[in-house]
Amino acid sequence: MLDVAIVGYAQSPSWRNAELTEPQFLFPVISEAIERAGIERRDIGFTCAGSCDYLSGQTFAFVSNLEAVGAWPPISESHVEMDGAWALYEAWVRLQHGDIDLALAFGSGKSSPGRLDEVFSLQLDPYTLTPLGADPVSLAALQARAMLDKGTITERDMAEIAARSRQSAADNPHAQIRSSPDADALLQEPYLTAPLRRHDLPPVSDGACAVVLATADRARATCERPAWIRGIDHRVEPHQPGMRDLTESISTRQAAKHAGVDDAPVDVAELCATFTHQERLLREAMGLDDTVRVNPSGGPLAANPVMAVGLARIAEAARAISEGGAGRAVAHATSGQCLQQNLVCVLEGA
């Protein structure tokens, strides 16, 4: 494997209802990532984007997004209908060919125009799940109940995760929710979809994230402290929610093992725990103990720009290394309902 590092990253703010179009708010994000990487746009050998046209209901929105890249004269590019974290994975694979030394990955989404419950219902089995209107919140609630019944979490634990995450976001300029009442106050609120209360859910967010990757020589030349990708892997579980153990994340466990999470201690973990209880699941699946700082950015509970939120975890983990002095960080991204598919990326400063 060739050594590849993250040498530049940028995020937009997270908006509840962005006035700008997706290419418009992507535009400065991509420019900033390139500028921070200290490279020329034309030197990028491969570009990969992650987005979902159904989010804002516009056909070929992913093509319009390329307007923010500078795609003329034509560039080498690709797209995944997934979170930008998987675009980064593809860019990392592309760099392994060794013929180019710079790649750009980005993710973006406008969740505000549509109804996420209805949009996400359409990604499910069209014969047995979509016809029931099965939605992400209800499915997450089934998972939370299974964990509560098993005794691996309590409603108070969940409220504490919510409060801690949002309070951690106080200094994160990209976050949407930057404060929270304490767990006692949160537990006074009524259930939304029991056993979930509103605080157990992420906000609805519009936003974007971009990351520049470089191979070893280029990374050392352009970046003072690159965040080296030491392992990256993704795994998927069966689709039907009743055909896997919702109280464990086996795919995360496998991805973490293959990415080498437990090869050395971890300082910071940025986890795509979209619902409070999933943070507990992910910590256990990756074997992260209490010494690990989890989601210092606030994580998805503070800002959830769908299709960018996973890549933003990788960008935050890279930032912890390049700017925050962390030695080793883990980033996680997820796709599908109830953590069906999971990507784990291990970053190191040296």
Next chain:
Amino acid sequence: MSAADTAPAEDGPVTMMDYFMQLEYHELLCPVVRRYASQLLEGRLVGHKCPSCGLVYVPPRGYCPICVVETTDADEIVLADKGTVTNYTVVTPVQYYGQEETEPFVRASILLDGEGGMMNLQDIVDVPVDDVHVGMRVEAVWKPPGERNVDEISNRSWGSAEGCIDGWRPTGDPDVPAEQLRDKAF
């Protein structure tokens, strides 16, 4: 109610399943398109002229994707409402779900006079579809001020002036030679 009480709706195996997918979206108009829409209501077509390459975007996008530079109100110019057909197609509607047209219709690209700017997917009116041709000179048919609306203008209108301009009609001026319209097809 027991099984015996209720006969199945139909006999024979179920082999097909209908699913009617419907999603509704509400999006804020972005500032540059809001500005474009409010100018349309006043009977003006505006665009952004890229300060770097000079290309004119209508409606304005807020950036030039070729040069990768942002454009602002400072780059706004008022465009001509006359121009030349540079490309067109005649659509013969197939009555698929959602198709409201029943007769063949034209969708044309129009290069505006003066500073330029391409209006795409435009309707050509007051002329049989068979007479539309590249090089044809046309002018906008504005709705009277009181009847204009921008209900159909969206962030991805792609040059639409629907609700304010009913289409483009021939001016009767001599054609522009097609050779002069190369690279202006879309």
Next chain:
Amino acid sequence: MECVLLRPVPEPPRTTHTIEFPYTRTLGPVIGPFLTGLRDQRILGARTPNGGVLVPPLEWDPATGEAIEPDLVEVGPGGTVETWAWVTQPSRKHPLDHPFAFALIRLDGASTGLLHAVDAGSMDQMRTGMRVTARWKDERIGHMTDVVFVPEAAA
């Protein structure tokens, strides 16, 4: 991106659009019989090589990825709630228009949980481990919503 609005904004400054796709799907050798079964008030599962019974039936074994011969067996109509969520505000896409539970239901004879709705009246009627049973619609067309589940005590 700096954009100054010089003139009055058309109100409301938002667009509405609807996309619609009328899909018709073929069902194949496993889901076809499963939905035919629902029309005929029978719930079918697929037997796996290791002796499990998948409900809904699949064409492959999720544990191994191997193709499964469509050996369909009847399960239910009763079953046990493995986990549940109480939906206080049903959406227009949900199978019931009043509060209900989504649940994973382990039907009698099945080895997996089926996602479906339980029409329990109120949240305090729901318990993990409770018994539920199928309640069939009068008019059935071979569709997941031909059935909902109700507490066995209420059936």
